[in-house]
Amino acid sequence: MPFHVGSGCLPATISNSRIYRIAWSDTPPEMSSWEKSKEFFCSTHQTEALECIWTICHPPAGTTREDVVSRFELLRTLAYTGWEENIHSGLHGENYFCILDEDSQEILSVTLDDAGNYTVNCQGYSETHHFTMETEPGVERTEHAEGASGTSCLPATTAPQTAAEYDAVWSAWQRAAPEGEARGRAAVVRKMRDCLNNGNPVLNVGAAGLTTLPDHLPPHITTLIIPDNNLTRLSTLPAGLQELIFAGNQLPSLPALPSGLRELIVVESPLTSLPELPSGLCKLWAFNNQLASLPKLPPGLRELSVDGNLLPSLPALPSGLQSLSASHNQMASLPTLPPGLEELSVDDNQLASLPALPLRLQKLSVSYNLLTHLSALPPGLQSLWATNNRLTSLSALPPGLEELVVFDNQLPSLPALPPGLRTLRASNNRLTRLPESITGLSSEATVHLEGNLLSERTLQTMQNLTSAPGYSGPRIRFDMAGPSVPREARALHLAVADWLMPAREGEPDPADRWHVSGQEDNAAAFSLFLDRLRETENFEKDPGFKAQISSWLALLAEDDVLRAKTFAMATEATSSCQDRITLALHQMKNVQLVHNAEKGVYDNNLPGLVSTGREMFRMEMLERIALEK
Numbered sequence: 134m135p136f137h138v139g140s141g142c143l144p145a146t147i148s149n150s151r152i153y154r155i156a157w158s159d160t161p162p163e164m165s166s167w168e169k170s171k172e173f174f175c176s177t178h179q180t181e182a183l184e185c186i187w188t189i190c191h192p193p194a195g196t197t198r199e200d201v202v203s204r205f206e207l208l209r210t211l212a213y214t215g216w217e218e219n220i221h222s223g224l225h226g227e228n229y230f231c232i233l234d235e236d237s238q239e240i241l242s243v244t245l246d247d248a249g250n251y252t253v254n255c256q257g258y259s260e261t262h263h264f265t266m267e268t269e270p271g272v273e274r275t276e277h278a279e280g281a282s283g284t285s286c287l288p289a290t291t292a293p294q295t296a297a298e299y300d301a302v303w304s305a306w307q308r309a310a311p312e313g314e315a316r317g318r319a320a321v322v323r324k325m326r327d328c329l330n331n332g333n334p335v336l337n338v339g340a341a342g343l344t345t346l347p348d349h350l351p352p353h354i355t356t357l358i359i360p361d362n363n364l365t366r367l368s369t370l371p372a373g374l375q376e377l378i379f380a381g382n383q384l385p386s387l388p389a390l391p392s393g394l395r396e397l398i399v400v401e402s403p404l405t406s407l408p409e410l411p412s413g414l415c416k417l418w419a420f421n422n423q424l425a426s427l428p429k430l431p432p433g434l435r436e437l438s439v440d441g442n443l444l445p446s447l448p449a450l451p452s453g454l455q456s457l458s459a460s461h462n463q464m465a466s467l468p469t470l471p472p473g474l475e476e477l478s479v480d481d482n483q484l485a486s487l488p489a490l491p492l493r494l495q496k497l498s499v500s501y502n503l504l505t506h507l508s509a510l511p512p513g514l515q516s517l518w519a520t521n522n523r524l525t526s527l528s529a530l531p532p533g534l535e536e537l538v539v540f541d542n543q544l545p546s547l548p549a550l551p552p553g554l555r556t557l558r559a560s561n562n563r564l565t566r567l568p569e570s571i572t573g574l575s576s577e578a579t580v581h582l583e584g585n586l587l588s589e590r591t592l593q594t595m596q597n598l599t600s601a602p603g604y605s606g607p608r609i610r611f612d613m614a615g616p617s618v619p620r621e622a623r624a625l626h627l628a629v630a631d632w633l634m635p636a637r638e639g640e641p642d643p644a645d646r647w648h649v650s651g652q653e654d655n656a657a658a659f660s661l662f663l664d665r666l667r668e669t670e671n672f673e674k675d676p677g678f679k680a681q682i683s684s685w686l687a688l689l690a691e692d693d694v695l696r697a698k699t700f701a702m703a704t705e706a707t708s709s710c711q712d713r714i715t716l717a718l719h720q721m722k723n724v725q726l727v728h729n730a731e732k733g734v735y736d737n738n739l740p741g742l743v744s745t746g747r748e749m750f751r752m753e754m755l756e757r758i759a760l761e762k
Contacts, residue, residue, distance in 0.1 A: 162255040163190040166241040169234050169256075173216040182211045184323060189243060190253055192262055195301045198228065198245055199308050205230045205243075207319055293349055296329055306347040317341030325351050338362065340381075420458075430454075440478075450474075460498070470494075480518075490514075500538075510534075520558075530554075540581070550574065557607075560584045566591055571607070572598065578607035587611065600627055610667070625651035628660040631667065632682050646690050655700035662703040666718060685722070695728045 163186045174182045185204050192200075202222055209217040219233045231242035244252045251262040293299040303322045310318045321338055328336050328351040336354045338346070340361040348368040350357070357374055361381035367388050370377065376396040379387075384402045390409070396416040399407075404422040414431045421441035427448050430437065436456045439447075444462040454471045460480035467479065467488055476496045484502040494511045498518040505523045516536040524542040530549065536556045544562040550570040555577060561584035571580065587595075595611050598604065600623050622628075630644035650656060663682075671678045689696045699721045 161190075162253070162258040162260075163187045165256040165258070166190070166232065169240050170219075170232055173212045173219065175213060178211040181320070181323075182208060185211075186241070189241070190255060192251055192253075192264075193300055193304065194264075194297050195304055196251065196262075196264060197308065200304065201230055201243055201245065201251075203308070203315060203319065207316065208232070210316060292352075299329055299349060299351070300326065302349050303347050306345075311344065314342055314344065317343055321346075328354055540584075554578055557581065567595070571609070574607040576605045576607065580607050580609040580611075582609065582611040585611075596623070600624065622657040622660040623664065625656045625660045628663040629686055632663065632679060632686055634683065643687075650690070650696065653697065653700060655703055658703035659700045662717065692728075695724070698724050698728065 163183070167183055167186055170186075171179055171183070185207050189201070189204050205220060205222045209220045212220060219235070219237075220231075221233070222230045228245035229242065230244075232240045234240050239254075240256065242254045244250075244254070246252075249264045251264060253260050253262075293302055303325055307315075307318045307322050318341070321341055321343065324336060324338070325347075327333055332353070334354055335356040335358070336351060337358040338360070343362040343364060345364065345366065346359075346368060350368075350371055352371050353373060354371055355373055356376040356378075357370070358378040359380070359382065360378070364382040364384055367379075367384065370388060370391050372391050373393060374391045375393055376398075377390070377394060378396075378398040379400075379402065380398070381401040384399075385405060387399065387404070387408050390397065390411055392411050392413075394411045394414055397410070397414060398416075398418040399422065400418060401421045404419070404424060406424065406426065407419065407428055410417065410428055410431050412431050413433055415433055416436040417430075417434060418436070418438040419442070420438050424439065424442040424444060427439065427444065430448055430451050432451050432453070434451045434454055437450075437454060438456070438458040439462070440458050441461045444459065444464060446464055446466070447459060447468055450457065450468055450471050452471050453473060455473055456476040457470075457474060458476070458478040460478050460482070462479075462482055464479065464482040464484060466484065466486070470477065470488055470491050472491050473493055474491045475493055477490075477494060478496070478498040479502070480498055481501040484499065484504060486504065486506075487499065487508045490497065490508050490511050492511050493513060495513055496516045497510075497514060498516075499507075500518050500520040500522070502522050504519065505525055507519065507524070507528060509528055510517065510531050512531050513533060514531045515533055517534065518536075518538045519542070520538055521541045524539060524544055526546075527539070527544065527548050530537065530551055532551050532553075534551050534554055537550075537554060538556065538558045540558050540560040540562070542562050544559065544564060546564060546566060547559060547568050549568050550557065550573070552570070552573050552575070554574055556579055557571075557574075558581040560581045564582065564585040565588055567582070567587070574580070592611065595609055598606070599609055626644045626647040629647045630642070633643045651660075666672065666682065689699060702717065702721055702724065
């Protein structure tokens with residue numbers, strides 16, 4: 134008596150002899166075929182290819198000829214170039230499919246016939262499955278459109294109840310794949326089967342190029358991740374879903390959200406609104422969309438990130454909110470801030486004032502707004518960013534502040550600086566004096582004061598302080614002298630020392646050899662040039678730039694002629710334009726290249742000479758760019 138398996142509407146019949154062979158066989162049929170064909174596939178495709186061969190040898194209920202074609206075509210796609218010719222569909226007729234070994238001998242074949250027989254032949258193993266299409270009397274069989282929820286015997290409004298019914302739904306969706314989407318859908322079906330069969334609670338669709346998902350997903354999953362596809366709609370979400378991550382799609386709206394959802398992340402999509410949010414939602418990230426409003430926020434929300442939208446305002450904020458990020462919107466004001474808020478980021482809005490800041494606030498970022506003053510700063514604040522505003526004053530700074538970034542404002546002075554401050558960036562303000570507490574900052578602190586109106590006395594004081602032997606205070610950058618306040622050059626060996634690695638214990642300081650060079654012509658100009666070079670973007674952003682200059686200085690120290698030529702060019706390197714500082718460096722390097730050629734360095738090195746020529750051409754192009762500014 135044959136044994137029937139299937140969904141009930143598309144049964145597959147397995148003979149008793151098949152059951153007997155499975156019970157007594159040592160090697161599954163797909164493995165004997167795999168041993169002779171696995172070399173057709175690279176290591177990254179072998180797992181997927183083996184899964185496909187297993188499905189060919191063990192066809193699921195509801196298998197159609199289109200399924201067989203799709204599986205053999207997938208194998209051809211996964212195979213190395215050239216080996217795909219060993220995988221055939223339609224070799225001896227449109228219902229014959231096979232895989233040949235390297236000697237063109239048959240490894241595996243599938244034959245279909247009009248009676249619904251599906252016969253697998255594999256290395257002496259043979260099995261026939263019989264598929265029938267049964268329908269209720271008077272009910273016509275209909276084809277399902279792309280994205281349909283199942284097979285013809287399962288109404289679209291009825292959720293699948295068994296694993297076989299889910300498999301039938303997903304197989305129908307896979308068969309309906311439009312051109313270019315078949316491989317992506319096949320991969321997603323395999324992942325859904327893994328969730329269903331192995332209890333995996335996480336379904337990560339991956340970037341599969343999908344335009345739809347099946348109407349029914351694995352019912353028990355708690356996390357659904359859908360990154361970088363082309364979805365324009367989502368069907369009903371599993372009732373037990375706790376985390377939904379949806380990024381880089383074309384979805385204009387979301388379906389109703391499950392009541393137990395805890396985290397919702399929807400980014401980089403054309404969303405204009407959000408549905409009602411579940412009461413238990415703790416985390417909402419909805420940045421870089423097109424949201425013009427937000428729904429009522431649930432009381433238990435802890436994190437809210439809505440950067441990069443079109444929001445003119447925010448709704449009332451939950452009392453337990455701990456992190457709020459709403460930068461790059463159109464807000465002119467903020468609602469009352471929750472007492473437990475620890476992080477607030479509202480850069481690039483239209484804020485002219487801030488509400489009272491919570492006492493527990495640790496990080497505040499309000500750059501690119503219209504602020505003229507700040508509310509009293511909380512005692513536990515650790516980081517403050519308020520660049521590109523209209524600030525004319527700062528209130529007392531909290532004792533634990535570590536980062537103060539207020540460049541591009543209108544500040545005439547700074548308050549007392551806390552001793553633990555590690556970063557101070559106050560460039561491009563109207564500072565005329567500095568607080569005495571600046572000298573109490575640690576040697577690990579960095580201070581930027583460029584582009585201010587510091588008095589000559591203040592500048593000279595800073596110059597003397599930072600140049601003094603044994604100085605161990607903060608690194609202060611204060612190239613702010615106007616035409617009436619000339620900048621004084623440091624001793625050359627001090628300027629050079631900032632570029633060199635510190636000497637090891639017991640070894641001479643590598644900058645000592647520059648004491649004598651400091652008496653040469655134009656040495657002061659070269660010292661100024663080195664200090665200005667530390668203020669360029671190359672020094673700020675290129676980790677290897679300091680090492681390059683250190684090596685260059687080592688060469689200059691050993692070559693008197695080249696050093697004299699380089700020092701002579703330094704007088705042209707005092708422009709305030711960073712491009713011209715960099716240009717001067719390129720010109721000095723160009724002099725070095727010519728100097729080396731004159732010394733015969735490239736006499737027996739044609740490739741080196743060609744490389745040098747190219748480098749000189751690149752420097753000439755950079756010079757033209759700088760001269761146009």
